[in-house]
Amino acid sequence: MNFWQFLIANHQQVLDLTLEHIVLVAVSIFLAALVGIPLGILITRVPKLSRVVLGTANVLQTIPGLALFAFLLFAPWIGARGGRMAILALTLYALLPLIRNTYAGIRNVDPAVVEAGRAMGLTDRQLLFQVELPLASGVIVAGVRIATVVSVGLATIAAAIGAGGLGEFIFRGLSMLNNQLILAGAVPAAVLALSADVGLGALERRLGTLRLKA
Amino acid sequence: MTSPASDGPAIAFDRASFRLNGRALVRDLVLSVNQGETLVLLGRSGSGKTTSLKLINRLLLPTEGEVRVNGRRTSEWDPIRLRRGIGYVIQDGGLFPHFTVARNIALVPQIENWPQEKIRARVQELLALVGLSPDLADRYPAQLSGGQRQRVGVARALAADPPILLLDEPFGGLDPITRSEMQKEFRNLQERMKKAVIFVTHDLREALLLADRVALMEEGRLIVNLPVAEFPHSREPLVRAYVEAFSGTAESR
Numbered sequence: 001m002n003f004w005q006f007l008i009a010n011h012q013q014v015l016d017l018t019l020e021h022i023v024l025v026a027v028s029i030f031l032a033a034l035v036g037i038p039l040g041i042l043i044t045r046v047p048k049l050s051r052v053v054l055g056t057a058n059v060l061q062t063i064p065g066l067a068l069f070a071f072l073l074f075a076p077w078i079g080a081r082g083g084r085m086a087i088l089a090l091t092l093y094a095l096l097p098l099i100r101n102t103y104a105g106i107r108n109v110d111p112a113v114v115e116a117g118r119a120m121g122l123t124d125r126q127l128l129f130q131v132e133l134p135l136a137s138g139v140i141v142a143g144v145r146i147a148t149v150v151s152v153g154l155a156t157i158a159a160a161i162g163a164g165g166l167g168e169f170i171f172r173g174l175s176m177l178n179n180q181l182i183l184a185g186a187v188p189a190a191v192l193a194l195s196a197d198v199g200l201g202a203l204e205r206r207l208g209t210l211r212l213k214a
Numbered sequence: 215m216t217s218p219a220s221d222g223p224a225i226a227f228d229r230a231s232f233r234l235n236g237r238a239l240v241r242d243l244v245l246s247v248n249q250g251e252t253l254v255l256l257g258r259s260g261s262g263k264t265t266s267l268k269l270i271n272r273l274l275l276p277t278e279g280e281v282r283v284n285g286r287r288t289s290e291w292d293p294i295r296l297r298r299g300i301g302y303v304i305q306d307g308g309l310f311p312h313f314t315v316a317r318n319i320a321l322v323p324q325i326e327n328w329p330q331e332k333i334r335a336r337v338q339e340l341l342a343l344v345g346l347s348p349d350l351a352d353r354y355p356a357q358l359s360g361g362q363r364q365r366v367g368v369a370r371a372l373a374a375d376p377p378i379l380l381l382d383e384p385f386g387g388l389d390p391i392t393r394s395e396m397q398k399e400f401r402n403l404q405e406r407m408k409k410a411v412i413f414v415t416h417d418l419r420e421a422l423l424l425a426d427r428v429a430l431m432e433e434g435r436l437i438v439n440l441p442v443a444e445f446p447h448s449r450e451p452l453v454r455a456y457v458e459a460f461s462g463t464a465e466s467r
Binding site (some may be wrong): 112 | 271273294295297298300304306307308310311312322371
């Protein structure tokens with residue numbers, strides 16, 4: 001039985017695990033955006049916080065993936081459920097690119113444009129939503145893209161703590177020395193990562209050109 | 215903004231200073247501009263001209279003394295209300311790159327919640343006023359020439375018909391021909407509008423063409439403040455230096 005025959009024979013399970021994988025990544029990126037983008041905005045307003053926030057996110061990023069999952073096994077309020085744990089870990093990893101890109105994106109908006117807006121009588125809120133965020137959106141989406149691609153890869157490890165996803169195939173294949181099983185996990189994961197990269201890359205370019213010419 | 219007080223200047227600096235990290239960018243400035251009057255602030259880069267402008271629309275607050283707009287201290291104004299009554303034009307326009315020309319011009323009417331129909335009509339009116347074709351309304355700033363962007367910048371500043379207009383080297387980035395065209399148009403515009411205008415430049419010729427009064431600044435201080443006809447004849451050494459520098463370049467051409 002070759003790889004394709006294996007995929008066809010087990011297509012239901014492949015689809016289920018792929019879907020699980022997508023949900024793990026999507027929920028994590030959503031949560032990370034919910035926390036990371038406001039944090040990124042906050043540290044442009046309160047520069048004193050920027051070192052602490054970026055430093056913390058940086059440290060989180062340097063913890064090896066498997067180690068972070070292992071740490072979380074001991075977390076009392078969350079360790080019982082593999083799925084939740086994986087989502088927490090993936091969210092923590094996705095924070096740095098989101099915070100950093102939101103911060104950098106806003107900081108890089110032409111100060112003359114922001115000052116002109118302020119001088120015309122825009123409120124801080126109007127400046128943020130009508131000027132700074134739209135002009136930073138390309139860079140922010142670039143952060144989402146990096147975070148998503150990394151999460152797709154990292155989520156395969158989540159299977160080690162029983163969170164499901166395409167890692168199931170990979171870990172099972174590794175223990176059974178079955179190459180087809182490994183590939184059945186690795187190939188869809190790679191396809192997911194590539195499509196996220198291409199799709200978000202296209203969005204990023206669209207938003208990027210918006211601020212130059214449109 | 216409330217209508218300008220019938221008496222008293224539209225803008226008044228009363229011994230206003232602005233210090234940043236111990237360095238005085240503006241010192242003891244005493245200056246006033248009446249409604250309908252154009253004051254040109256002349257001076258080199260770093261002489262405090264731009265800082266003075268920012269003290270008027272409260273982008274900065276004076277560290278000593280006070281600046282009054284329509285008789286009221288800028289520190290007492292709600293900054294948002296104050297700024298919406300003051301048009302502000304900077305070099306290269308400072309336009310929002312992600313807004314079309316029409317949306318840029320409509321910025322203040324939009325945030326002031328004018329009815330859409332009135333905004334559309336006002337945009338058309340302003341495009342005509344600053345000499346731009348209505349076809350440009352849907353373009354983005356990056357698709358315009360420098361001169362066109364500057365015209366849009368002026369139109370945006372005039373959109374809500376503010377009684378006060380501040381211009382910070384608005385024509386500094388333009389080629390000489392476009393520049394002289396815009397200077398003439400601006401002078402005609404001002405004769406009709408009768409606003410209180412402060413115009414910052416380092417170009418003596420521009421100052422003499424546009425000003426009712428010329429105020430010369432150096433190192434944050436006001437050196438002289440004279441009616442435009444008297445300015446070139448001042449015995450003040452710094453004025454002499456300016457006049458000689460400019461007549462020098464004129465002769466060498």
